Amino acid sequence: MSSIIAWFKTLDSPFARIAIRLFGAALPLFNGRMLTYMSTEAILQAAVQRGDLCFLPLQVPSDAVSRRLLLHPEIVSALARGLEIPRMFQLQGELEDYVLGRHMTLAFEPRHHKKARLGLLEPEADGIWDIRCRHHSPGIRVLGRFFEPDCFVALEWRPRSVAIEGFDKVPLSEPRSGDEWEFAIVEVIQRWDKILPGAGYITGVTHSDFVTENSSRAGA
């Protein structure tokens, strides 16, 4: 199934994008995974214990945590290269803002995120957000879902428009058709289904459904 999805990714057509989404959604079924009941918190706990997710490591040990941010190990590895690639250390600081409870602005209108720190991506029903780290070029997007209010699970990261030396991550704006956005979203869905099988994600209509305190709707 994964190889079929990979083949579709080589195509450049609307049909391929639809097929990627359909096959991606069906992946857990074809993996033959048996879903047994676990509490949502136990699912998260198991993922951390397996090493499939890690808490964002903070750089200042005296900082107090207000929100939970769990990262795919690939993101942790990228952040760990901050001394070698300064942009990644800057990203660390931007992600810590979320964890430390600082003000978050959320945009709910896909493609109109320019003002926000967090933006809901299309299709909205997938519940995928990007944390928008915009200081200087290259901008970076960290994609994931809210597992519960104040608990974001980040599963994929991409440069926004310019590649970052030292990483083979394709920027989201390339190639021209915007397929990379689709690929990144599918990656999030697949990783979620693999790491957090059976777990739901938060949907909502107001900023406080996702970030309960010290948040606002972008553009308000």
Added chain:
Amino acid sequence: MISSQKTAVELALESQGPIPKGVLAYLSARARGRWFDYVHNKLTEAENEGLTRKALAERIGKSPTRLSHILGNPGNWTIDTVSELLIGIAAEEVIPNSDPLLGHPPRNHRPEDDFLTHKFSKSKSSATARTLELNLN
């Protein structure tokens, strides 16, 4: 359990040598996040007292769209941005103040500790997350 392993920022600040560019970039991002938070808290207070975004935009000579853009993300904020917003929002000026990053005691609790003791339920954990050294088993 608390690891005594120091972070890259701690090591850089404790050393007498050049501070790596990445650490400087991290600390700048951190400062912008703090200012963004501070200004938004001031803005919320002022809005509760009746200030509107439109009035604020007029007061500091920005279009409402531009103001909305500025207030959305601290990515491009400078000291001028902070100064203009604070003056417009609360007639306050930026006063120099700073705090040492080193020398504070570490938090003795981490989010993953809650997993072990089954305390998590949408908690506002007063914890720190030095979790590169995850050791849950």
